[in-house]
Amino acid sequence: MDMEMSNQEYDRYVSGKAKPSPLGKNCLWAFCVGGAICTFGQLLGNWYRALGLGEREAGTWVSVTLIFLAALLTGVGRFDDLAKRAGAGTLVPITGFANAMVSPAIEFRSEGLVLGTGARLFNVAGPVLVYGISASVVYGLILALIKAAAA
Numbered sequence: 528m529d530m531e532m533s534n535q536e537y538d539r540y541v542s543g544k545a546k547p548s549p550l551g552k553n554c555l556w557a558f559c560v561g562g563a564i565c566t567f568g569q570l571l572g573n574w575y576r577a578l579g580l581g582e583r584e585a586g587t588w589v590s591v592t593l594i595f596l597a598a599l600l601t602g603v604g605r606f607d608d609l610a611k612r613a614g615a616g617t618l619v620p621i622t623g624f625a626n627a628m629v630s631p632a633i634e635f636r637s638e639g640l641v642l643g644t645g646a647r648l649f650n651v652a653g654p655v656l657v658y659g660i661s662a663s664v665v666y667g668l669i670l671a672l673i674k675a676a677a678a
Contacts, residue, residue, distance in 0.1 A: 553614050560609070560616030568593055590621055597625035624655075 532540065568589050575585035600606040606626050610617045617623055 556612060557614045557616035560613035562616075564593070564617070564622055593621050594625040597622035598629045601626045601629040 571589045571592055572585045575588045576582070580588065597606060600609070606617070606622075607630075610626070617626070
């Protein structure tokens with residue numbers, strides 16, 4: 528193999544060696560697993576409402592339960608097994624966010640509870656919170672300016 532390859536030659540070489548992805552099968556698995564997670568969430572919501580919780584409280588408890596279960600499955604090493612098979616089906620619902628938060632914390636647990644687990648827990652959540660809060664402040668300012676201009 529020539530060590531001086533152009534980007535196009537390298538792309539052709541990699542494409543020739545890569546195993547084709549079964550796109551249809553992957554999409555079907557993602558749809559089924561994501562749908563199953565959402566169906567489970569709906570069943571949880573129905574159960575929580577049957578226990579006497581209101582719509583909002585039941586929704587909150589569904590989110591808490593799904594996050595807890597995804598974090599637990601990540602912690603015991605089972606979420607990744609499911610995600611390898613289901614792909615985006617596990618990432619799209621709230622379970623994907625829980626997995627994305629817990630995975631770095633587990634990976635760096637050997638560095639200690641504070642500098643390993645604690646610090647890495649916010650690798651994903653930190654930017655989400657910062658940009659979410661920043662966007663809401665900007666949106667609020669724009670809305671206030673529009674209302675002030677209309678008055």
